[in-house]
């Protein structure tokens with residue numbers, strides 16, 4: 001499995017977008033890695049694009065939190081957190 005994925009990165013208000021290769025999330029025991037086939041943008045994303053609200057962990061961000069998932073890799077334990085990949 002490739003260690004990187006393509007993603008749209010948003011660098012902040014007035015700074016624009018780019019399509020880039022980013023590291024895939026690494027799973028730990030209890031994690032579920034979910035492959036996202038497509039993701040939509042909603043009004044929450046557009047607020048972040050304008051800087052209000054600011055993203056919790058700063059810029060750059062990968063926008064789109066309403067995705068169409070398919071299970072990808074599951075660890076042995078019951079998933080405690082979910083990670084997304086494209």
Ligand SMILES: [Zn+2]
Pocket residue numbers: 042043044045065066
């Ligand atoms: Zn939303």
